[in-house]
Amino acid sequence: MGDERIPGKSGGFITSRDVARRAGVSRSAVSRTFTPGTSVSPRMRERVLKAAEELGYRVNRLAQGLISERSILVGVLVANMSAPYMSRQLEALSRALLQEGMQCLLLNAAAAEDHGISELIDRILEFRVRAIVVMSGAPPSAIVQECLANGVRVILVNKLIDGATTDTILTDDMAGARLAAQRLIDDGCRRPAIISSSAGTLSLTRRTQAAAARFAEDGLTPVIWEKGTTTYETGARAARETLSDAGIDGAFCVTDFLALGYLDAARTEMGRRVPEDLSVVGFDDIPQASWGSYRMTTLRQPVDTLIAAIMRAILRDQADTGAVHEVLPVELVERTTTRK
Amino acid sequence: MGDERIPGKSGGFITSRDVARRAGVSRSAVSRTFTPGTSVSPRMRERVLKAAEELGYRVNRLAQGLISERSILVGVLVANMSAPYMSRQLEALSRALLQEGMQCLLLNAAAAEDHGISELIDRILEFRVRAIVVMSGAPPSAIVQECLANGVRVILVNKLIDGATTDTILTDDMAGARLAAQRLIDDGCRRPAIISSSAGTLSLTRRTQAAAARFAEDGLTPVIWEKGTTTYETGARAARETLSDAGIDGAFCVTDFLALGYLDAARTEMGRRVPEDLSVVGFDDIPQASWGSYRMTTLRQPVDTLIAAIMRAILRDQADTGAVHEVLPVELVERTTTRK
DNA sequence: ATCCTTTTTGCACACGAGTGCAAAATAGGC
DNA sequence: GCCTATTTTGCACTCGTGTGCAAAAAGGAT
Numbered sequence: 001m002g003d004e005r006i007p008g009k010s011g012g013f014i015t016s017r018d019v020a021r022r023a024g025v026s027r028s029a030v031s032r033t034f035t036p037g038t039s040v041s042p043r044m045r046e047r048v049l050k051a052a053e054e055l056g057y058r059v060n061r062l063a064q065g066l067i068s069e070r071s072i073l074v075g076v077l078v079a080n081m082s083a084p085y086m087s088r089q090l091e092a093l094s095r096a097l098l099q100e101g102m103q104c105l106l107l108n109a110a111a112a113e114d115h116g117i118s119e120l121i122d123r124i125l126e127f128r129v130r131a132i133v134v135m136s137g138a139p140p141s142a143i144v145q146e147c148l149a150n151g152v153r154v155i156l157v158n159k160l161i162d163g164a165t166t167d168t169i170l171t172d173d174m175a176g177a178r179l180a181a182q183r184l185i186d187d188g189c190r191r192p193a194i195i196s197s198s199a200g201t202l203s204l205t206r207r208t209q210a211a212a213a214r215f216a217e218d219g220l221t222p223v224i225w226e227k228g229t230t231t232y233e234t235g236a237r238a239a240r241e242t243l244s245d246a247g248i249d250g251a252f253c254v255t256d257f258l259a260l261g262y263l264d265a266a267r268t269e270m271g272r273r274v275p276e277d278l279s280v281v282g283f284d285d286i287p288q289a290s291w292g293s294y295r296m297t298t299l300r301q302p303v304d305t306l307i308a309a310i311m312r313a314i315l316r317d318q319a320d321t322g323a324v325h326e327v328l329p330v331e332l333v334e335r336t337t338t339r340k
Numbered sequence: 341m342g343d344e345r346i347p348g349k350s351g352g353f354i355t356s357r358d359v360a361r362r363a364g365v366s367r368s369a370v371s372r373t374f375t376p377g378t379s380v381s382p383r384m385r386e387r388v389l390k391a392a393e394e395l396g397y398r399v400n401r402l403a404q405g406l407i408s409e410r411s412i413l414v415g416v417l418v419a420n421m422s423a424p425y426m427s428r429q430l431e432a433l434s435r436a437l438l439q440e441g442m443q444c445l446l447l448n449a450a451a452a453e454d455h456g457i458s459e460l461i462d463r464i465l466e467f468r469v470r471a472i473v474v475m476s477g478a479p480p481s482a483i484v485q486e487c488l489a490n491g492v493r494v495i496l497v498n499k500l501i502d503g504a505t506t507d508t509i510l511t512d513d514m515a516g517a518r519l520a521a522q523r524l525i526d527d528g529c530r531r532p533a534i535i536s537s538s539a540g541t542l543s544l545t546r547r548t549q550a551a552a553a554r555f556a557e558d559g560l561t562p563v564i565w566e567k568g569t570t571t572y573e574t575g576a577r578a579a580r581e582t583l584s585d586a587g588i589d590g591a592f593c594v595t596d597f598l599a600l601g602y603l604d605a606a607r608t609e610m611g612r613r614v615p616e617d618l619s620v621v622g623f624d625d626i627p628q629a630s631w632g633s634y635r636m637t638t639l640r641q642p643v644d645t646l647i648a649a650i651m652r653a654i655l656r657d658q659a660d661t662g663a664v665h666e667v668l669p670v671e672l673v674e675r676t677t678t679r680k
Numbered sequence: 681a682t683c684c685t686t687t688t689t690g691c692a693c694a695c696g697a698g699t700g701c702a703a704a705a706t707a708g709g710c
Numbered sequence: 711g712c713c714t715a716t717t718t719t720g721c722a723c724t725c726g727t728g729t730g731c732a733a734a735a736a737g738g739a740t
Contacts, residue, residue: 013468013490015726026690031728038729041688056486061466063726065402066695076446081434082627087427091448094421098451103463106416106446108431111438123443126401128353146396150353232631264632287422291572292604293633355696366720371698378699381706381718403696406725 014057023051034059065128069151072102074314075124077117079109079136083230083257084286085301089135089157092307100311105129109136118143125152131314134159138202155313157306158203165323167313169306173203174210176299176330180252180281181214183297183332187279187339189250193223195238195262196254197230204230207254207283223248235261236269243270249278256282256289256298263294263337280337295336302328354397363391374399405468409491412442414654415464417457419449419476423570423597424626425641429475429497432647440651445469449476458483471495471654478542495653497646498543505663507653509646513543514550516639516670520592520621521554523637523672527619527679529590533563535578535602536594537570544570547594547623563588575601576609583610589618596622596629596638603634603677620677635676642668 016030023030025044032038033048040048051057065071074097080086090106097104105127107120117139124132125146131153138159144166147154155167184192192215196208208224215222225242228234235258242248243266251266253259259282266272266280274280282289282298289296309326316324334340356370363370365384372378373388380388391397405411414437420426430446437444445467447460457479464472465486471493478499484506487494495507524532532555536548548564555562565582568574575598582588583606591606593599599622606612606620614620622629622638629636649666656664 013726017726027727028690028729029688031726032689035728039688044688056489058462058466060406060468060726062402062405062468063695064728066400066406066697066726067728068695081431082424082427084422084424084427087422087424087430090427091421091450094446094448095451098448098460103467104446104448106434106444108434108438108444110431111435120438122398126398127443128400128402149396232627236632260631268632287572288628291600292576292608353696357696367697368699368720369718371696372719375698379718384718400696403725404698406696406727407698408725 013060014055015060016057018055019048019051019057022055023047071128071130073105073127073129074102075105075107075121075127075129075132077107077109077120077124077132077134077136077139081108081110084288085256085284086135088286088303089306092303093133093310096307096311097314100315102130102314121147125150128152131155133157133310133314153314153316155310157310158201160202167324169309169313169324169326169328171203171301171306171328172330173206176283176332177207177210177252177254178214179330179332180207180283180299181211183281183334183338183340184250184252184279185215185218185220187250187275189279190220191223191245191247192220192250192252193225193238193242193248194252194254195235195242195258196224196226197234197258198227199230201230204254207252211252211254222252230255230257232257232261232264234258235263236265238262239265239270243272243278250280251278252281252283254283256284256286256296259283259296259298260288260294263296274337275339279339285333289333290335297335297338298333300331300333302330305329353400354395355400356397358395359388359391359397362395363387411468411470413445413467413469414442415445415447415461415467415469415472417447417449417460417464417472417474417476417479421448421450424628425596425624426475428626428643429646432643433473433650436647436651437654440655442470442654461487465490465492468492473497473650473654474499493654493656495650497650498541500542507664509649509653509664509666509668511543511641511646511668512670513546516623516672517547517550517592517594518554519670519672520547520623520639521551523621523674523678524590524592524619525555525558525560527590527615529619530560531563531585531587532560532590532592533565533578533582533588534592534594535575535582535598536564536566537574537598538567539570541570544594551592551594562592570595570597572597572601572604574598575603576605578602579605579610583612583618590620591618592621592623594623596624596626596636599623599636599638600628600634603636614677615679619679625673629673630675637675637678638673640671640673642670645669 016027019030020027030048032040033045094104112120121143133155135157138161141161141164144154144164157169194208194211196204225238239262253262272278282296285298285300289298305328313324356367359370360367370388372380373385434444452460461483473495475497481501481504484494484504497509534548534551536544565578579602593602612618622636625638625640629638645668653664
């Protein structure tokens with residue numbers, strides 16, 4: 001009897017058995033007390049709760065997850081975490097998950113380097129997550145299939161995978177880009193530029209193409225510049241290179257990040273007045289876009305709507321195997337970098 | 341025999357038993373194959389690996405965590421996730437954790453609202469995490485004690501709790517603030533302002549006080565402005581209010597975020613030339629601080645060093661109960677918002 | 681008090697993995 | 711071929727929890 005584990009001894013967690021012993025009831029009683037929707041007599045419940053309180057007991061989610069098929073863990077795969085528009089989405093998502101009683105297992109896709117996205121998803125699957133939200137580069141369709149086969153829902157955000165029928169949530173890049181082009185056309189631009197990076201993301205190529213198409217409808221052929229990474233510096237470089245052409249009178253930068261760099265270089269280095277000589281439209285509406293020295297016209301990504309759609313997909317009934325496809329509207333926010 | 345579970349059937353995960361059955365060996369053999377440092381004959385190992393490969397087996401971390409005392413889960417408690425300096429730290433931390441083979445359980449402290457930080461930490465503890473990294477508001481010392489009692493290491497980043505002896509990692513706010521004040525003094529400022537928010541964070545108050553002390557050493561009494569939230573807008577407001585005093589010739593903003601707002605409003609609204617009429621120094625060196633329209637002098641937080649220190653604390657031997665206290669040096673980055 | 685109905689409680693098993701220990705198999709020496 | 715030393719393998723227990731099922735208790739009606 002001397003070898004009985006002392007409850008609360010350093011290192012050891014308190015288990016339901018410890019609580020049961022203390023309260024003088026069976027272990028099942030403890031389990032039932034903490035499981036909603038089960039019947040325990042008020043007297044017993046009270047004794048259990050008291051003992052649990054005194055001992056500092058909390059259920060072991062690992063053991064719990066071993067039993068119940070419905071996990072509260074959600075894997076979130078993110079790239080570019082420190083990019084403003086992404087950190088904003090992550091912030092909102094993590095908060096929403098918490099409020100729904102779920103937990104967020106965060107994976108930084110940048111750590112994948114040599115091993116690739118597949119290995120990361122593999123590691124998430126080891127935790128028997130309920131769903132995986134992919135906000136980074138598109139994973140190979142094979143691994144997506146494997147997730148689905150294991151009953152793990154995969155939610156792609158602004159990504160498309162052919163061959164895999166899984167939940168997909170997209171912001172309406174095309175409609176947004178058309179709005180941007182429209183705005184420049186309305187500003188009377190005759191020689192517009194479209195600024196993008198060489199990343200080749202789905203969102204970025206779609207924005208580029210849709211804007212180009214809209215310009216074409218009005219008989220305009222835009223200068224398309226696509227180089228480097230999707231950063232402020234690249235935007236500045238784009239301004240230097242495209243604005244050596246004195247005729248350029250409007251620019252649609254497919255990302256606010258690019259747009260801010262473009263704007264700065266256009267003004268300080270290339271001597272353009274915005275919006276008098278040059279109209280500029282961005283995309284995403286990151287916080288900096290509304291700051292004093294920019295006050296930039298841009299397209300607002302609907303973060304709340306996006307998160308709501310993701311949560312809806314996560315919370316959907318497990319049995320419901322149909323894939324959801326949602327396209328979320330974007331909105332033109334007019335500030336001071338366009339005329340009208 | 342017809343009721344035997346079909347391996348790989350929809351919904352069910354593959355278990356080590358399935359693999360054992362397929363390979364015609366015992367379950368222990370499978371377990372040993374995937375546990376480093378155990379002896380299995382090459383022939384058997386190969387058969388197991390083959391079967392595992394074919395079935396798509398992966399170990400269940402939940403079950404594994406139930407056994408082994410050393411968890412690979414690390415809880416990360418973050419506030420202000422979308423603030424640039426924070427998202428940068430989170431990005432680096434999540435990457436480092438992944439590379440060390442650990443997983444990051446992300447908790448957004450903003451979701452705590454009514455329930456408080458304690459409840460969030462409680463929820464992390466339910467997962468038997470190895471450690472908790474606190475990058476948000478300071479948790480009550482009682483709950484920290486409870487973590488330590490349960491063998492969960494608590495690592496406070498830029499936070500201090502009295503009464504609790506736990507790992508603490510601080511950036512050297514005081515030395516940094518002194519450098520900032522020094523820089524303004526060297527610029528010949530005679531009437532400096534210190535701009536902070538009313539958040540009352542440890543870091544912020546320390547920076548304010550240390551700078552004030554440094555000014556005092558040179559016989560200067562700074563205007564101290566502490567209002568509102570720690571945002572761009574507040575910085576702009578601070579400029580409007582402090583610069584109505586025409587004598588102010590230097591400003592130390594305790595955060596780059598504040599500094600950027602201050603800078604914009606000082607230039608565009610208050611008609612100051614920076615650095616000719618006014619020197620401005622920030623703190624953190626967020627990416628925007630180096631952007632074209634700002635190019636701001638500021639103090640660089642050593643993200644890499646910080647993350648390295650956090651990882652060291654996490655990986656420390658469990659038995660080592662002594663608390664680590666580290667103070668990390670900061671560095672003055674001189675750009676164009678100061679003279680000299 | 682007796683019988684019947686309803687609720688409460690505890691036993692025992694399951695979940696999926698790691699591991700000490702003893703049995704089985706193999707290698708080594710002559 | 712036989713005996714011993716060494717490795718390999720499998721049994722059975724453990725971790726902490728949820729839950730079906732049957733026994734026990736409580737409540738109600740006569």
